[in-house]
Amino acid sequence: MxxxxxxxxxxxxxxxxxxxxxxxxxxxxxxxxxxxxxxxxxxxxxxxxxxxxxxxxxxxxxxxxxxxxxxxxxxxxxxxxxxxxxxxxxxxxxxxxxxxxxxxxxxxxxxxxxxxxxxxxxxxxxxxxxxxxxxxxxxxxxxxxxxxxxxxxxxxxxxxxxxxxxxxxxxxxxxxxxxxxxxxxxxxxxxxxxxxxxxxxxxxxxxxxxxxxxxxxxxxxxxxxxxxxxFAKGLNRSLLELNHATREIGQGNLGITVPVHSQDELGQLAQSINKMSHDLDVNISQRLLAENANQVKTLFLANMSHEIRTPLGIILGMTDILKDPQVSDEEKRKYLDVMESTGHNLARLINDILDITKVEAGHLEVEFTGVHMDAFIEELNSMMHVKALKTGSMLRFEVLASVRNLVIATDRNRLKQILVNLINNALKFTHDGTVQVTVGAIHDEMFFEVSDTGIGIPLEQQGKLFQNFFQVDASSTRQYEGTGLGLVLSKKLAKSLGGDVILKRSAPGEGSVFRLTIPQREIAKAEKPAVKTPQEVEAMTEQLRGLDVLVVDDSEDNQVLIEHYLKKRGVLCEFANDGTVALQKTVDKEFDVILMDMQMPRMDGYQATRELRERGYKGPIVALTAHAMKEDRERCINVGCNDYLTKPIESEKLYETLIHLTQVQTQRNTLAKAK
Structure with missing residues (x-):
């Protein structure tokens, strides 16, 4: 009371x-x-x-x-x-x-x-x-x-x-x-x-x-x-305190705090004076930080420009070389491999930027499934072994007995993303040395230690490792490329999985040890994921032969790329440059699947999909878009799309989506005939 x-x-x-x-x-x-x-x-x-x-x-x-x-x-x-x-x-x-x-x-x-x-x-x-x-x-x-x-x-x-x-x-x-x-x-x-x-x-x-x-x-x-x-006592006390505080602030004492005894107008006035004093103090301090922030921003933009322009320059240069008729087939193959690797690096850079944005906006999605650790580590070893060979370093995996045949509940893709970042960093800063990944478990926690014999990190720089865009060497003459996003993204992803990433130890010339920990959420039973052979993949994609697909995209380059992927598997293709043309084509002909670009002139994919559903079109529609956020997927599904693919399009993902949708559609048709 x-x-x-x-x-x-x-x-x-x-x-x-x-x-x-x-x-x-x-x-x-x-x-x-x-x-x-x-x-x-x-x-x-x-x-x-x-x-x-x-x-x-x-x-x-x-x-x-x-x-x-x-x-x-x-x-x-x-x-x-x-x-x-x-x-x-x-x-x-x-x-x-x-x-x-x-x-x-x-x-x-x-x-x-x-x-x-x-x-x-x-x-x-x-x-x-x-x-x-x-x-x-x-x-x-x-x-x-x-x-x-x-x-x-x-x-x-x-x-x-x-x-x-x-x-x-x-x-x-x-x-x-x-x-x-x-x-x-x-x-x-x-x-x-x-x-x-x-x-x-x-x-x-x-x-x-x-x-x-x-x-x-x-x-x-x-x-x-x-x-x-x-009432009189409280009023008199508050007025005296407010008068004293305003006099002190006027004399420059910004550390003064007015006692807040209540939430009435006098209490709110005291809070406002306290906030004003604090804001003034903070603003004065921020004046000094603003110049430093601008410098960091300038360095980041310069670094990001370099990191994006460098692979783009390589891809464009290799493209120009490939146009030369004197280039041999062997050289073309070598240049194409370089372009592919560079393109993957550029895509990974963009994905890192998007992931950082998702994490900070609270939109990062994690999907916990059963992960068989033996198969996961084998896959990771195979994937990173090639990179290790290119750097001239030795990559070793040590799996302790406590995690063999272990199945845990975690997000497989996010866990792999963290470990790939940590191993890539270790390989990048290690020349003719050794990178070792140790996997084990203590109590209810799994750990992954990535140790290297590389250049190490100075003690004064170690406290800044997990800050956005931080790099040990940010000078224009720095030897090692990178955006400064990898470690901070890895730490945020680990937090989303319920774990953490820390620098266990490091010293210049002695290498570094990073430690990833995640909760050991066990699953009673889970089958080891089967790895499909090339013959099995070929047999699956054989189901696509003869499929009739309408590709709706305003980009001729995308049309050429998708046509190449589909005709390679015997798929019949027709094309429409916008939603209006697509609607007309569906009147004249019934397609098995429609691949719908969502951003087009005249009529975009959202409106075209909505009108197709209103007209009674029952076939599968797959959204194609460069927008890769969670809300973009939900928007596509809400207007009537059956599935969602992001650009740049991966052929394997495209094939899997088409096979799945055609199987579902076949089952529906069978049930409809049975009824």
Missing amino acids: FKFWKNLSVVKKLYVVVGGMALLIAIELGTLVFALSTLSSVRAFVGGEGLWSKAQKNAIHSLSSYIFTKEQHYYDDFHKYMQIPLGDRKARLELMKPNPDLNEVRAGFIQGEIHPDDIPGVIRMLQRFGHISYIQRAVVAWTHADEKLKVLIQKAEELRVIFSKNNVDQEQVRKILAEIDVLNEQLTAYETEFSSVLGEGSRWLENILMMLLVLAVITIEGTGLFLTFS
Whole structure:
């Protein structure tokens, strides 16, 4: 509650103080009104008892006069006076029912000559406080008195019968008169008890109401003083602190901090002053960092330009050489191998940049599957062995017994990407030396240590290794190429797998040891992935022969490349330069598969795919795009594509996708015919 009060806005605190006082005053007034109305009801109840008692005495007096004079009007007066207690009796009996008729109750009290304005209060009092002992005792006395009145009426009737006879039995008259005197004494006792009990109850109620009024006054005054004092104290303290802080900031002390006691306007102002002071301090510091950041950016752009232009220059130069008719077939093969290797390096560079972007944007996808470590390490060894031969270094793998035949759950491609980066770095900085990859497990963690006998890393540079675009040698005369993305990407990828990459040790001239760790999430059973032979691959792609494919792409170069891949496997091809032409061709002919470029003039692939689906086209559509982010794939699938391929297109991936889609389509057609 105290925390809630502190965090209220200043305006709301004022509302609470004023509103609380108003509420308490209203409660006090309500208590006073309740006290007055209750005491007024008691007064009316006591007044009704007085009328009841007076009527009873007058009735007995009239009955006595009737006995001595034998005159009828005295007997009539007796019954007239008796109507008052009889009316009260009728009201009492009705109120004792579970669901009383209040109109009957009012009629009874009016007959008892209670003032109409007092009747509602008397009814409320009897209903609300009927369980209180004082009221219960008064009602009991009232009930007993009503029973005696009933006997009195019977005696009066007996006298009337006696006096109606010619011979009056005086002895009987005297006997009845004595009984009437006894009844009068009993009624007087009940009336006295009724008045005494109500008097006690009135004094008790008066004390209770007085205590309530005193308590209400004390509560109002105490609460008002507390709220006012608390609000004034907090306001004064905050204003003094804010005044002191602004004076210090004005004098240049940016390290000053204003205490934040609440979340109201004063607390928010304190937070704003603290933020302003911190921002000023940071901005002054950032002025010095800005120049350094610009230098890093300039160096990175220069490095990236070099890293991209170098392979492009090689590819373009080799292309120009291949145009020379004097170049022999052997030389052409050598140049083509260089172009292929350079193209792969360029693609890897672009992929690294994209992966860094994905990681920092939180869009990196990891897919955990069962990875058979023996097969994985064998594949990695085969792939990196060729690179090791080119560098003249020896590459060795040491697999400890703890991981043999082990199957773990991880992302195979990301794990391979990390290890390829680490091994490439080791080979790049090692000449005529040894690079060793040690694989083992400790407890629930797997580790991969990549050690080399290369140039090593100076101690002062080791703390910066995992920073974006950092290179040990960033000069224009540096010997080793690279973007500075490999290590930082490897570390981020390892984090996404639940592990880490660290530099275990390094020294100039003694080499380096990098250690990758990932969680050892075991899978009970998993088959070792089978490696397809060239004959098996040839048999699979044989399924594509005779397939009719529409290639929709505005690039003639892409059309030539895709046509080469497809015709090599006996696939029939037709081409469309944009979505509009593609729609027209699907009207004239039914194709087995459509390869749809997503970015084209006039009508792009998204709109063309959407219209094809709206027209009822059921065949497979594969998106072709250079956009390789997760949201790009989702967008293609959402408009109606069955699958997604990124550019540059890999022939194996293209073949696998076409085989899979044609198999699925064949199964669907078979099921449709069966139905």
